[in-house]
Amino acid sequence: MMDRVSATRLRLGILGSGKGSNFVAIADALASGQAAAEVALVLSDVPDAGILGHARARGIESAYLPPGRFRTKLDEEAEAAWIGALRSARVDLVVLAGFMRILKGEFLRAFDGRVMNIHPSLLPAFPGLEAWRQALEYGAKVAGCTVHLVDQGIDTGPILAQRAVPVLDGDNAASLHQRIQAAERELYPAVVAAWARGDIRVRGRVTSGFRAGA
Numbered sequence: 001m002m003d004r005v006s007a008t009r010l011r012l013g014i015l016g017s018g019k020g021s022n023f024v025a026i027a028d029a030l031a032s033g034q035a036a037a038e039v040a041l042v043l044s045d046v047p048d049a050g051i052l053g054h055a056r057a058r059g060i061e062s063a064y065l066p067p068g069r070f071r072t073k074l075d076e077e078a079e080a081a082w083i084g085a086l087r088s089a090r091v092d093l094v095v096l097a098g099f100m101r102i103l104k105g106e107f108l109r110a111f112d113g114r115v116m117n118i119h120p121s122l123l124p125a126f127p128g129l130e131a132w133r134q135a136l137e138y139g140a141k142v143a144g145c146t147v148h149l150v151d152q153g154i155d156t157g158p159i160l161a162q163r164a165v166p167v168l169d170g171d172n173a174a175s176l177h178q179r180i181q182a183a184e185r186e187l188y189p190a191v192v193a194a195w196a197r198g199d200i201r202v203r204g205r206v207t208s209g210f211r212a213g214a
Ligand code: GRF
Pocket: 016, 017, 018, 019, 020, 021, 022, 023, 051, 097, 098, 099, 118, 119, 120, 181, 184
């Protein structure tokens, strides 16, 4: 049976604004042969973002691309440049790894159903910024992370996989964030590998096919 990777390796474009621990986890899992996929390009909107250094250290093509005049999204000119760079690198799947801008309109049309994100909560609880702090302040006893496809909303796209972690007595924002990030570094590479294998099916909001530990 043909699957989406039988002919060629899935090419990932990874977008990040920060330290890049999710990128490192994904790149290293793929380098160890976990799936027929490779990181083709890393882009950042922050010139000195850690993610760019991690990409360079691994010999992966990477670039800072200016985001344009807005603070929370790409402006039209920048959006065209980002789409162009990803298309030139023949990217099949866009993976957001700590990318701090909202992607909409043209960008989502260019990569329709092929933009993935990880969010540090069990969605739909606590969308938006500093979700681990929101969970702690709300008094939740279970927190976690969610890998989802990106749609026009904020953290509202179809859920691909989730991993729960406990909120412990005495946790502060930093300790809970660290526990969630450790879960992220396991979950995200596993979901990308499952996608590359063609295991994941998407029907509207409901997805299937990801098995933890597969
Ligand atoms: C992660 O905690 C992720 O949930 C959020 O941004 C953070 C990125 O961290 N979307 P890193 O840059 O991958 O280390």
